[in-house]
Amino acid sequence: MSLLALDARWRRLQDKFGGVFDIGFDMPDAWPHAEPDDETPEVVAGPDRLAPELCRLGDSRFLHVILPLPIRGAEETLFLAPWAEVAAATFYGYLDHIADGAPFVAAEGKLANDLPLFPGSLSAPVSLQPGGDGARPLLLASDGPLAEAQDAGISFDQLLDLYTATGHDIRPQLSAD
Template structure:
């Protein structure tokens, strides 16, 4: 289906590369240790990291999924990111792995270095549904979608693609 962004050569180049590429992070930016990689669990001193939870120093993090519609298209970008949450939320979420109830929705802090999201000047809100799936993150404060320029900036900040990757010769 045609969309307004089809007129932009950068968008056409992205579609030629296979389309929108979701972004994921192995750990929060503050994690000072090696990546988790294929390991289920990493423990370094008191710090601990799994695919969904992280304890690093006094901070507690939960992995969440942020879905952002891309303005001018029917496409969405998915970002598996880390959010710093209050301790009570972290431990309530941990309990869901043993059939505990889902934590209450909460405001969180983005814990991955993504300046383009910070530039949208929005807070991060987490919802947990029934507790059987990863927390869903939304941007509050009016940021409901992103532009193609925002998408490219997110790709560059995450190391997914560069602007040069989307240059065309035609």
């Protein structure tokens, strides 16, 4: 049993939402064109292109990645899905990985989304690791508050703050009925 099992709000999160749910980012913060939606998951604007896994914006290249954040006192992990700006060689290497299963090698990049609760996260240096069989690359922060959160975990209240900051204020649903 996790320590959070003693928190009634945690139990309600499990009951009402099936547990921790992931937070995704539809595009890098720099994307200036139309936003993707269910009917148009790929957006093309001149030479710029945004697809669910890849983005080309001028001379910049971006990959959709996974950022794991353990939750202190629980056996669950919050997964964020931000974007990382990468070198062209990394971008095209990942495209080869998707297309024909070529190995994806670890690479360096910069975070391309300003993550709530982590000041200065936009453009922070990160490393990308292979994500496993068909999975997006894993993002590992190099230093600062985000790296500390990956190492030590986030609190349940920080999890709720992240949900609120990304448009999912579930605190009212976790209060006593």
